[in-house]
Amino acid sequence: MFTLTQFPLPFEYDALEPDMSENTLHFHHDKHLATYINNLNDLIEGTEYEVLPLRKIIKKAAAENATKIFNNSAQVFNHDFFFHCLRRGGGGRVPDEIADAFGGADAFRAEFKSTAAGIFGSGWAWVARDGDKLKIIAGAGAETPIAHGMQPILTLDVWEHAYYLDYQNRRADFIDSFLDKMVNWDFALENLKM
Numbered sequence: 001m002f003t004l005t006q007f008p009l010p011f012e013y014d015a016l017e018p019d020m021s022e023n024t025l026h027f028h029h030d031k032h033l034a035t036y037i038n039n040l041n042d043l044i045e046g047t048e049y050e051v052l053p054l055r056k057i058i059k060k061a062a063a064e065n066a067t068k069i070f071n072n073s074a075q076v077f078n079h080d081f082f083f084h085c086l087r088r089g090g091g092g093r094v095p096d097e098i099a100d101a102f103g104g105a106d107a108f109r110a111e112f113k114s115t116a117a118g119i120f121g122s123g124w125a126w127v128a129r130d131g132d133k134l135k136i137i138a139g140a141g142a143e144t145p146i147a148h149g150m151q152p153i154l155t156l157d158v159w160e161h162a163y164y165l166d167y168q169n170r171r172a173d174f175i176d177s178f179l180d181k182m183v184n185w186d187f188a189l190e191n192l193k194m
């Protein structure tokens with residue numbers, strides 16, 4: 001049978017210090033993501049889901065309102081995608097290919113920041129392509145563009161476990177650090193080509 005195993009972190013645990021601490025990444029990757037993977041494996045064992053690739057599990061669970069399978073499969077995808085959106089020495093200039101769709105880099109940053117800051121409770125701020133249009137989307141809980149046939153371009157995890165050890169309640173500062181110092185724009189541009 002098909003069993004998902006842990007996705008390796010695409011950088012060293014201390015690569016993002018001090019903007020995202022080694023401690024945060026151990027909890028986030030080794031505990032939170034691992035729990036979603038274990039839950040998903042338990043939920044799909046012996047069902048028709050267990051032979052499907054992850055993106056198809058997400059779409060099928062969304063279509064069938066299989067909430068537990070959706071939440072856990074989406075959280076697995078979202079976290080692996082999110083960790084690839086980060087790099088040491090990242091952030092800075094927003095590539096024109098993305099900025100131009102929002103009226104320039106400043107307008108992109110303002111919309112992304114207000115969207116990420118405005119998510120009530122746990123969720124994800126996404127840049128996604130819907131048809132041929134780039135959008136910034138506020139996703140509650142485990143919400144993911146995969147469920148809606150959109151191409152994910154970039155995401156920021158704004159669940160408290162993503163930032164509370166380093167920023168406590170200061171989500172806006174976490175968003176600034178993401179945009180200024182951590183975004184892997186090369187990964188976002190790769191996604192734009194798909």
Ligand code: MN
Binds near residue numbers: 032079157162
């Ligand atoms: Mn998370």
